[in-house]
Amino acid sequence: MIKKAHLTQWLDRVAQGYDLFGPVLDGVVQFERVNSSDQLVFDYANSVVPPKNLFLPQTECLFAFRREEGSIILEPRGGLERERVLFGIRPCDARSLLLLDEVFNSDLEDTYYQEKRRGTILIGLACPSPPQRTCFCTSLGIDPLSPEGVDVLLTDLGDRYLVEVTTEKGEELVGLSQELFFPSAEGEKLKGEKGKSLEEVGEKIGSLWEDGYWRELSRRCLGCGVCTYLCPTCHCFDLTDVGSTLSGKRFRCWDSCMFADFTRMAGGVNPRPTGKERVRQRYFDKFSYFPEQYGVLGCVGCGRCSQYCPMGIDIRTIINEVIARGAK
Amino acid sequence: MEQELREIVRKLLEEGAIEYFIGYAEGFEPLHTTPCFIERGEQVQALVWSPLCPYNLARYLHQMKNGAGKVGLVVKGCDARAIVELVKGNQIQRERVVVVGIPCQGQVDLAKLEDAFEGVEAVEGKGDTFLVTVGEKVHSVEKERLLREKCFSCRHPISFEYDFVLGEMSPLVYGSESEFAMVEELERLPVEERRAFWRAQFERCIRCYACRDICYACYCQECIFESKAPRWLEKTTTPLDNQTYHLIRAWHMVGRCIDCGECERVCPVGIPLRRLYKKVEKEVEQLFDYRAGMRVEDLPPLVTFAAEEPALSSRQDRSER
Numbered sequence: 253m254i255k256k257a258h259l260t261q262w263l264d265r266v267a268q269g270y271d272l273f274g275p276v277l278d279g280v281v282q283f284e285r286v287n288s289s290d291q292l293v294f295d296y297a298n299s300v301v302p303p304k305n306l307f308l309p310q311t312e313c314l315f316a317f318r319r320e321e322g323s324i325i326l327e328p329r330g331g332l333e334r335e336r337v338l339f340g341i342r343p344c345d346a347r348s349l350l351l352l353d354e355v356f357n358s359d360l361e362d363t364y365y366q367e368k369r370r371g372t373i374l375i376g377l378a379c380p381s382p383p384q385r386t387c388f389c390t391s392l393g394i395d396p397l398s399p400e401g402v403d404v405l406l407t408d409l410g411d412r413y414l415v416e417v418t419t420e421k422g423e424e425l426v427g428l429s430q431e432l433f434f435p436s437a438e439g440e441k442l443k444g445e446k447g448k449s450l451e452e453v454g455e456k457i458g459s460l461w462e463d464g465y466w467r468e469l470s471r472r473c474l475g476c477g478v479c480t481y482l483c484p485t486c487h488c489f490d491l492t493d494v495g496s497t498l499s500g501k502r503f504r505c506w507d508s509c510m511f512a513d514f515t516r517m518a519g520g521v522n523p524r525p526t527g528k529e530r531v532r533q534r535y536f537d538k539f540s541y542f543p544e545q546y547g548v549l550g551c552v553g554c555g556r557c558s559q560y561c562p563m564g565i566d567i568r569t570i571i572n573e574v575i576a577r578g579a580k
Numbered sequence: 581m582e583q584e585l586r587e588i589v590r591k592l593l594e595e596g597a598i599e600y601f602i603g604y605a606e607g608f609e610p611l612h613t614t615p616c617f618i619e620r621g622e623q624v625q626a627l628v629w630s631p632l633c634p635y636n637l638a639r640y641l642h643q644m645k646n647g648a649g650k651v652g653l654v655v656k657g658c659d660a661r662a663i664v665e666l667v668k669g670n671q672i673q674r675e676r677v678v679v680v681g682i683p684c685q686g687q688v689d690l691a692k693l694e695d696a697f698e699g700v701e702a703v704e705g706k707g708d709t710f711l712v713t714v715g716e717k718v719h720s721v722e723k724e725r726l727l728r729e730k731c732f733s734c735r736h737p738i739s740f741e742y743d744f745v746l747g748e749m750s751p752l753v754y755g756s757e758s759e760f761a762m763v764e765e766l767e768r769l770p771v772e773e774r775r776a777f778w779r780a781q782f783e784r785c786i787r788c789y790a791c792r793d794i795c796y797a798c799y800c801q802e803c804i805f806e807s808k809a810p811r812w813l814e815k816t817t818t819p820l821d822n823q824t825y826h827l828i829r830a831w832h833m834v835g836r837c838i839d840c841g842e843c844e845r846v847c848p849v850g851i852p853l854r855r856l857y858k859k860v861e862k863e864v865e866q867l868f869d870y871r872a873g874m875r876v877e878d879l880p881p882l883v884t885f886a887a888e889e890p891a892l893s894s895r896q897d898r899s900e901r
């Protein structure tokens with residue numbers, strides 16, 4: 253346990269030894285680097301942009317290159333200067349990092365991602381109840397009070413937090429201010445509620461490849477990047493060289509399957525020529541391809557796409573529609 | 581009013597006057613409506629209208645550009661200006677759209693509503709108030725408290741010849757501030773501070789392009805931001821790239837932005853885009869005495885040339901003095 257009044261003391265101690273990231277108000281709530289705990293906000297539901305950008309930055313320089321006397325010289329970029337601590341990640345987003353680990357760590361290890369992932373300790377914050385109106389993690393088998401995927405989980409119990417430490421790195425962090433922590437009484441762990449399970453969407457969607465629903469949906473969809481960029485599990489990127497053939501930098505930048513140019517080939521052919529194919533792709537990826545490859549649904553129920561879709565398209569409605577229309 | 585709307589649409593569809601109708605339907609919860617496309621008479625029950633219908637449905641007219649049939653849609657005063665501009669820009673023909681105008685009572689700002697009430701089930705406009713239903717109770721709230729910012733300065737809820745009008749149109753102007761007050765506030769700052777203000781805003785931009793994609797005026801076949809050869813802008817989101825995006829888009833809105841405010845509404849990271857485009861609007865109005873979206877016959881200033889541009893030359897006189 254730690255008293256609420258002592259949390260900032262602990263975080264300030266953490267900030268001395270690590271690069272501390274946490275929720276700040278920068279126009280909207282975002283996870284950003286802070287020097288001290290007074291920059292942090294504690295009363296928030298979740299960040300707008302998910303914390304994936306700390307591991308897969310929207311714009312990341314991979315290396316610089318230049319030509320010199322007949323050879324090409326590469327200077328690798330990336331790497332962390334200091335170990336980082338991310339405070340305030342929610343259980344759904346912590347789960348999303350476990351999913352991204354599968355992607356960036358399957359056959360080949362993505363060193364840029366892995367370095368940041370290994371070099372970051374996560375202090376999670378269990379979700380307040382009631383959740384936001386767009387939240388539905390419990391329908392996908394995620395517990396909003398679970399320490400899965402974080403090193404330390406804090407659960408708000410009024411004037412104090414229940415502290416669950418799950419890893420050695422978590423122990424280290426708590427050890428920085430051991431005097432602030434005290435043992436908890438029996439049975440103080442809250443129990444999460446389970447929502448109506450929507451997991452059968454994964455078994456049903458396969459039968460709906462030719463269904464008219466995708467066209468219906470795509471008429472409303474503008475094809476912007478809000479849902480994919482704000483999705484904690486969407487991870488597509490594009491590679492771009494900036495500079496000239498003599499010297500420059502190679503970047504990787506987020507990309508979105510909702511954009512028309514995402515699949516456009518050099519010759520102009522586009523295998524996903526209209527909104528219908530693009531919208532279908534997003535949901536097939538989440539509920540069919542991802543589970544096929546990694547054995548788990550590619551959505552964590554954070555609800556950001558429903559909350560921020562410019563046209564009020566709601567992923568839960570889509571899931572329900574798939575379940576209603578699809579066959580096993 | 582909803583019933584009247586449904587009847588009009590049913591008739592239009594049954595008589596074969598339109599192929600489909602674009603309106604508002606209930607979304608995933610009472611506070612969220614969503615656009616809908618009605619194709620058959622029996623679907624009209626889905627149509628709703630309330631002060632929670634922010635979408636500028638004229639944006640969807642881009643889809644009919646290559647067809648031949650007719651389409652109907654429901655518009656607020658601000659949205660109607662988009663239709664005028666789409667006609668001017670040769671994107672649609674006036675005879676191909678059946679416009680149902682709604683006497684807009686002002687739109688509710690969701691954030692303000694959520695701050696004020698929990699568990700809202702319905703909102704209705706009535707005179708100077710919004711009636712907000714929460715459970716059994718109906719609260720009457722002064723409009724000023726819940727209106728969207730753009731509605732405070734709405735001067736033209738009746739700027740278009742509609743084919744149908746549901747009820748009586750009346751102009752609605754709230755607040756005494758000029759519609760350019762927020763621009764002038766920035767203009768008074770020293771240039772360095774102004775630059776810092778916008779830089780901080782643009783740095784947050786994630787370039788999701790929702791502001792572009794929702795804009796009725798963004799109908800270029802190939803957007804400059806997507807052109808591969810030449811490549812004007814990379815996907816990188818450095819402060820300079822983001823600034824480039826926003827300044828180019830602002831230039832492209834000269835004489836075209838109708839202040840529907842949709843771009844600002846959809847920006848997930850809260851960039852005050854209306855201020856940017858209001859600045860453009862203000863300059864155009866002062867230089868050319870022109871407002872977008874007023875009448876189909878008005879010629880946009882950037883597609884015409886007058887040797888004696890009255891507003892321009894008076895400005896020149898000033899600078900020569």
Ligand code: SF4
Pocket residue numbers: 656657658659684685686687730731734735736737752
């Ligand atoms: S700007 Fe005018 S017409 Fe548009 S929503 Fe507001 S009050 Fe209605």
Ligand code: SF4
Pocket residue numbers: 784785786787788789790791792846847848849850851
């Ligand atoms: S909607 Fe906002 S974040 Fe997205 S591109 Fe526009 S300004 Fe940037």
Ligand code: SF4
Pocket residue numbers: 791794795796797833836837838839840841842843844854857
């Ligand atoms: S720039 Fe924004 S306010 Fe102007 S017309 Fe486009 S979406 Fe509407």
